[in-house]
Amino acid sequence: MGIFDALNTSVGGLQAQSFALQNISGNIANASTTGYKGIGTSFEDLIPDATTPSKQNAGGVTAFAQATITTQGTVTSTTVATNMAINGDGFFSVQKATSVTDNVPVFSGVTDYTRRGDFQVNANGNLVNGAGYYLMGITVDPKTGNPTGNVPQVLQFQNNFIPAQATSAIQYAANLPTQPKTPASSSAATGTITAAGGLNPADFASNPLPVGTPAAPYTDNTITGSAALNQASTPAPITSATKLSGTAPSDSLPTGFVSGDVIVVNGTSLNFIAGTTSSGTNIAIGDNVGALLSAIQTITGVAPTINASTGAITLHTGTASNLNITSTAPAFSSLGFSSPVTAARGGGGTAGTGFVIANDITAFTNESISGGAVTCYNQAGTPVNLQLRWAKTDSASLGTGHQDTWNLFYQTSTTATGTGVAWVNSGTKFTFSSNGALSSPTGSAITIPGVVVDGQTLGSISVNISSGALTQYASSAGAATINTISQNGFAAGQLQSVSIANSGLVIGTFSNGQNIDLAQVTLSHFNGTNYLKALDGGAYEVTDLSGPAIIGASGKISGSSLEGSNTDIADEFTKLIVTQQAYSANTKVITTANNMVQDLLNVLR
Template sequence: MGIFDAMNTSVGGLQAQSYALQNISGNIANSSTTGYKGIGTSFEDLIPDAEVPSKQVAGGVTAHAQATITTQGTISSSSVATNMAITGDGFFSVQKASGVVDNVPVFDGVNYYTRRGDFQVNANGNLVNGAGYYLMGVAVDPKTGNALGNVPTVLQFQNNFVPAQATTSIQYAANLPSQPNTLGSSTATSGSLVAYGGLNPSDFVSSPLPYVDATTTGTTVNNKAAAAITSATKLSGAAGSDSLTTDFAAGDTIVVDGTTITITAAGTGLQDSTHVRADDTVGDLLSAIGGITGVAPTISGGAITLHTGAMQDLSITSTPSADLSTLGFTSPVSQAHGTGNSVVTSNDVSTFTKESISGGAVTAYNATGTPVNLQLRWGKVDSASLGAGHSDTWNLFYQSNASATGTQTAWINTGTNFTFASDGSLTSPSGSGITIPNVTVGGQSLGSVAFNISSGGLTQYASTSGAVTINTITQNGYAAGQLRSVAVNNNGIVVGTFSNGQNLDLAAVTLSHFNGTNYLKAMDGGAYAVTDQSGPAIDGASGTISGSSLEGSNTDIADEFTKLIVTQQAYSANTKVITTANSMVQDLLNVLR
């Protein structure tokens, strides 16, 4: 080692400090870059080999980059709904377009990873950040919210269309007044049900209340047979056995309310809800009929009784007709569920309106997405104020035809008694609600609709207004809709807002992490590529996504300025060493003069 070695060492020092200055310069330049991770500088001494420690001298220096990828940047809010920020561990998975074909980006399938979350929707419906990287994620079913796979792909939301969803349930919560204030109550006879805000069936031409007999709801048809038919009687069999006198044979049919029950071969023939084997029992056949009508037929004293149900007519035909005859019926069997029962005709609408109160309205949708105005009214059909043997009981009605005239049905009773205890709590029905069968409004069929009531959701407390206080009335249907905009929520879910007013989940943004995060290779635009030292990307991360937010640069300007001063001083010191060594060489050369 000597003077020239000292000069070379100082030159190395200048190079190392220049490298540090370059990193400081880059950090300061990117102090406002979204998701930027600063690069520090670490210095490594280079000690020349020496035979003994006492001859060891200080060596040169080299500089290396020191990544700070794991250092969190400051999170700030953003007015852009598709901007995202990661708090904690994790990276967005992205791809870079390798080209464009017919104005559509083409990708080479190479994944990159970034913390830069300034994503916005481009013309093709992709979420692209400010550096041109395309966001990846997993699409979800907009109706169920379930993921449609587990492999992230480049997301695209162009022209997303959600089909119509029919209303299948209504969520309802309300307080019914203990003393309804109806138009009829003010003029009613004192002490009468109407005076207590109730609905009196005798005031109607056709009773609006459901018909109820001792066994079931609906009218009945009894056969004339006196034969000792039991549920165990076979539909066909050998003479003298407990079987019908006229056999049912394979291929015979019984049509119940439009649904066909087919008799199949004995022994091994098909048997399900619409197929009965020829050697099955009368009980099996009646169970199949009951499965269609909703009310099981009964047998007593050899006579079979068919029930229509509360809200439907009964129609049964058989081929051959002798099959019904052997059961004691004349084919075809046709019976209405009861004229006027459970409905309010147009002639009675005025009385019904005076003796009931509004239960609110909700826009429902049929299978094609056609909106239906579903109007509800409550009628109090019994009152505890009438004395012993009476209880506070209500019936719920819905308007089926706003344009009804004469004897046409205008309102339909849902067929359930809602009963309340003295403390205002609902005692019946005891479940979470009821099912309103075969709902049709203005000619638009909704099918059966669940009327859901959460625990404590329906009460009967005193109310000064005497009207229904509605807390919740919502339904789960909607019309078809076109995507209008997208946003990202704080769970990392891309939510689409559609023209039908629905906000539906479209995709889940996935996060990845690495065992060697700081060994990722930095790319242009704040992206990183996998290296051998970083290890492969691992799905899932402990970090969380914040919507409408951005992660800023993790550069600390004050710290960088401090480093800048130290670097400048170190650089100057190295030049002084070179100057001193040069002076010493000049002194040596002067010895020769």
């Protein structure tokens, strides 16, 4: 290798260092470029062929670009909701418009890839980054949230509209008080369901318990007359000294009853006749009081009793019917009663109707507690205010055989009057164990069928109560504590804005307040990432050496963030010094070689 070869080698060195300087200058120039991946320089020696190692010389040099695409840039947060950054491996799929027709971009169909995530929505509803590349992804069904395909397409969100969705489910979680404090509970008789903060069906014209609930069994009731001046023997005068002094059968009827007098008991006539022996419904005026009371027992089913000290008679209604006794006989009052004598049986009532009529609203609100309210929507998207109330229908505090039981009601009409239905029972009994846990129903939801509120039909609604969501614990306020009450319906809405979540989901915010998933941003990776061909604007093109794009990179998307340039200014300045010195050294070799040539030419002179 001679002097001229040294000159050529130095020229090659100058070219290689110039190439490196160009890369350094480009890296420094793009130090603030979003998603920029710096280009390093790799030097390769060019060794000429030699016959033996002892004759081998250093040879020349050439420079190659060295990509740093896989080197992560610094991720910083931004205030733009559609900005994205990738942490780790992966690229956004993008396309660049080749032309615009009628303000609509036209694409070639060739997909490029970038890590530049400064996307913003343009006038056509596309997400475009600062270099003019259009984001691609897979659209999502707004109702189901499921992808509509598996091939990324250029995304567009212009004039997105979602139809109304009727409410089909309510999420509910609450604590019901062990002892509800209702307006009626403070003044109710001790030991009653009303005093326990509950609802007493007997206070309602229409039994509000669930449809088919049997009425309470009828119970016997009593009514006691005043002290009776029944004579103990005939014909002694009726005085205070001759009050009943023994048991009923030993005391005779008071004077004043005459043959032909009639006492009507629950529609059955007891006829007074002459003589001392009674038979069936015929009562002898000379017989004792026991004969009359025995005849009444035959009708009511329960024997009347007499207070031996006062002569006061206690009549029983029995359970067959209410008690009703009338008589026109003047002597009837001597029994201690005034005609008519009436007394209602205990218990009874009507079977559960499953609703509260307007006439019973006062009793209902006095014997129940609020269960919260939620705005639901019908199929047309009309908002409907659904009011809920809880009524305790049984309480363990009442003793053996009782269990804490609640019914849930909803208001079906705010304008009902008279016998019109105002509130509807959901039809499910909610029972709780002693530890406050819900024991039934055992499923995670109940269904309220055919919900209608003020004429707006909502249809069947599922009330979802997850495990542990509904409890009964003591509460000093005596009111229901509503922890969760929400529903899945909404009115129709127009797209207002879009944002990108950390999961890569494009989320649309609509005029109806709903946030709906619109698309999924996909990430692709390559087996030979650093062999991608760089394009203007931080994009890359597939090459044979990079291999095809593989959807499903391991990197994670960070919303409202940007990845900066991976250029290290300090490192680039260091390289700049080295390159400058190397370039100067090569020029020095050229100067030296030139001097040597001049010396050689001087020899020839």
